[in-house]
Amino acid sequence: MHATLCDMIMDLVQNSIEADASEITLSVEETEEKLMVVITDNGKGMSAETLEKVKDPFYSDGLKHRHRKVGLGLPFLFQTAEMTGGTAGIESQEGVGTTVTFTLDRSNVDVPMFGDFTTAAMTLMTYGFDVNLKIERSIGEKNYAISRAELNDALGDLNDAESLVLLKEFIASQEADLGTL
Amino acid sequence: MAKMTLEELRNLRESKKKEMVQRDGDEKSAQIIIGMGTCGIAAGAKEAFDAFLDELNSHEIKDTRITQTGCMGLCFSEPTVEVAVPGMPRVIYGNVTDKVARRIVREHIIEKALVSDHIFDKPAADIIK
Ligand SMILES: Nc1ncnc2c1ncn2[C@@H]1O[C@H](COP(=O)(O)OP(=O)(O)OP(=O)(O)O)[C@@H](O)[C@H]1O
Numbered sequence: 001m002h003a004t005l006c007d008m009i010m011d012l013v014q015n016s017i018e019a020d021a022s023e024i025t026l027s028v029e030e031t032e033e034k035l036m037v038v039i040t041d042n043g044k045g046m047s048a049e050t051l052e053k054v055k056d057p058f059y060s061d062g063l064k065h066r067h068r069k070v071g072l073g074l075p076f077l078f079q080t081a082e083m084t085g086g087t088a089g090i091e092s093q094e095g096v097g098t099t100v101t102f103t104l105d106r107s108n109v110d111v112p113m114f115g116d117f118t119t120a121a122m123t124l125m126t127y128g129f130d131v132n133l134k135i136e137r138s139i140g141e142k143n144y145a146i147s148r149a150e151l152n153d154a155l156g157d158l159n160d161a162e163s164l165v166l167l168k169e170f171i172a173s174q175e176a177d178l179g180t181l
Numbered sequence: 182m183a184k185m186t187l188e189e190l191r192n193l194r195e196s197k198k199k200e201m202v203q204r205d206g207d208e209k210s211a212q213i214i215i216g217m218g219t220c221g222i223a224a225g226a227k228e229a230f231d232a233f234l235d236e237l238n239s240h241e242i243k244d245t246r247i248t249q250t251g252c253m254g255l256c257f258s259e260p261t262v263e264v265a266v267p268g269m270p271r272v273i274y275g276n277v278t279d280k281v282a283r284r285i286v287r288e289h290i291i292e293k294a295l296v297s298d299h300i301f302d303k304p305a306a307d308i309i310k
């Protein structure tokens with residue numbers, strides 16, 4: 001379905017935005033062996049019953065896609081984890097929020113490519129309204145954290161072409177500083 | 182590239198703002214809305230976003246906003262992009278690859294001519310006065 005892990009991460013963060021979260025934290029950590037991702041939101045959450053169903057590709061809440069009853073975001077995550085000997089979990093409480101966690105083995109050949117995190121982060125930082133997204137990122141010992149609130153404060157309207165160019169440069173410079181493993 | 186600080190980011194933004202001639206209000210600026218739902222992402226909507234940004238930047242076009250929306254329900258022609266330029270009909274383009282995104286910037290936004298071979302939908306002729 002998705003070509004890269006970044007696409008998958010985007011999809012999961014969008015779920016949080018679509019659940020009307022006002023605070024979302026995305027943490028992406030890479031070590032020599034593993035990729036660890038945690039997405040926490042304070043959105044509407046899910047009932048135990050819904051939570052059971054979301055692992056099923058033939059379940060979507062019926063609101064997002066009027067002509068389609070299939071949700072693909074979460075099943076794709078569980079499938080990828082299962083196929084590659086990784087782990088994936090989801091915890092949710094109605095009215096409180098949701099946490100999605102997964103850990104993948106970087107050396108497994110069936111794990112999709114990581115993809116372009118800079119563009120994914122720029123896209124997520126400018127998707128939806130009034131969501132304070134925080135991104136925490138680390139590779140080995142190096143790390144950085146950015147939040148939509150502080151970017152907004154520095155750049156003003158994040159959606160105008162000029163802010164977007166600067167935003168992308170900014171994120172690219174943080175990513176470059178992380179180096180590679 | 183040295184790691185940029187928020188302070189440097191703010192200063193860059195402010196110096197660019199000063200260079201810019203004051204324009205009369207947001208109404209005049211073009212809008213690009215990219216469908217960034219699951220199907221859009223899978224079909225390359227992020228790459229289209231990058232291409233729009235790069236092309237706008239290389240032509241030094243500042244007064245354009247790029248926003249995103251979830252699923253537009255047009256999964257079969259993703260990536261889909263809606264373009265609204267003041268004084269022109271609103272148009273939805275389908276199958277917007279990197280190349281098509283760049284053409285939209287040059288032809289639609291700069292030259293004010295529709296990229297007819299990628300139009301997915303536009304208002305019927307009789308409702309455009
Ligand atoms: N963070 C979350 N908070 C609350 N509900 C969620 C969250 N993530 C997923 N869900 C619920 O799980 C369902 C399935 O999610 P999934 O991402 O698999 O499909 P979808 O979002 O409905 O469709 P798609 O991702 O294909 O656009 C959603 O419709 C939603 O009801």
Ligand SMILES: [Mg+2]
Pocket residue numbers: 011012014015071072073074219
């Ligand atoms: Mg989803």
